[in-house]
Amino acid sequence: MALSSLSILVLIATIFLPSIAVAKEIVVGDDHGWTLGFDYSSWAADKTFRVGDVLVFKYAVGEHNVFKVNGTAFQSCTVPPPSEALTTGSDRIVLAIPGRKWYICGVGGHCNAGQKLVITVQPQALPPTLPPVPAPSPSEDGLGFGGWVSKKILTIFH
Ligand SMILES: *[C@@H]1O[C@H](CO)[C@@H](O)[C@H](O)[C@H]1NC(C)=O
Numbered sequence: 763m764a765l766s767s768l769s770i771l772v773l774i775a776t777i778f779l780p781s782i783a784v785a786k787e788i789v790v791g792d793d794h795g796w797t798l799g800f801d802y803s804s805w806a807a808d809k810t811f812r813v814g815d816v817l818v819f820k821y822a823v824g825e826h827n828v829f830k831v832n833g834t835a836f837q838s839c840t841v842p843p844p845s846e847a848l849t850t851g852s853d854r855i856v857l858a859i860p861g862r863k864w865y866i867c868g869v870g871g872h873c874n875a876g877q878k879l880v881i882t883v884q885p886q887a888l889p890p891t892l893p894p895v896p897a898p899s900p901s902e903d904g905l906g907f908g909g910w911v912s913k914k915i916l917t918i919f920h
């Protein structure tokens with residue numbers, strides 16, 4: 763029974779973690795928005811994207827659009843079928859899964875002209891308000907809580 767209540771706790775934490783942690787809303791290109799003649803790789807270079815953050819692509823409707831693509835299509839600027847386009851002019855994409863994500867504009871030759879964005883989404887940071895995790899007793903492996911935490915972090919980043 764102890765195991766199943768732990769499972770429920772983990773499930774609840776998984777569902778609510780994105781709203782507990784400080785999720786950011788990130789406007790792609792900041793004030794420039796999603797447009798031509800902007801260097802999105804420089805823009806992304808000094809930013810951290812995390813699971814739970816929201817990307818917002820802002821542009822004048824009809825002038826641009828947004829396609830989520832894979833790395834291959836990103837490199838070659840292969841535009842997916844129009845049905846996959848985001849076209850609202852204020853497209854919100856919740857970053858739900860860690861890893862590399864690729865976005866291109868499918869209008870005209872915009873992608874080839876550089877209207878493309880690649881980011882790497884980091885796993886959710888542990889929020890400081892995380893409910894107490896049943897930590898092993900300090901005597902368990904002689905590491906104490908600090909040691910346990912760094913061991914845990916090592917585990918995460920391996
Ligand atoms: C990448 O996307 C293209 C176009 O959507 C598709 O044809 C191709 O199979 C995909 N490649 C991989 C490796 O998933």
Ligand SMILES: [Cu+2]
Binds near residue numbers: 797798869
């Ligand atoms: Cu465009």
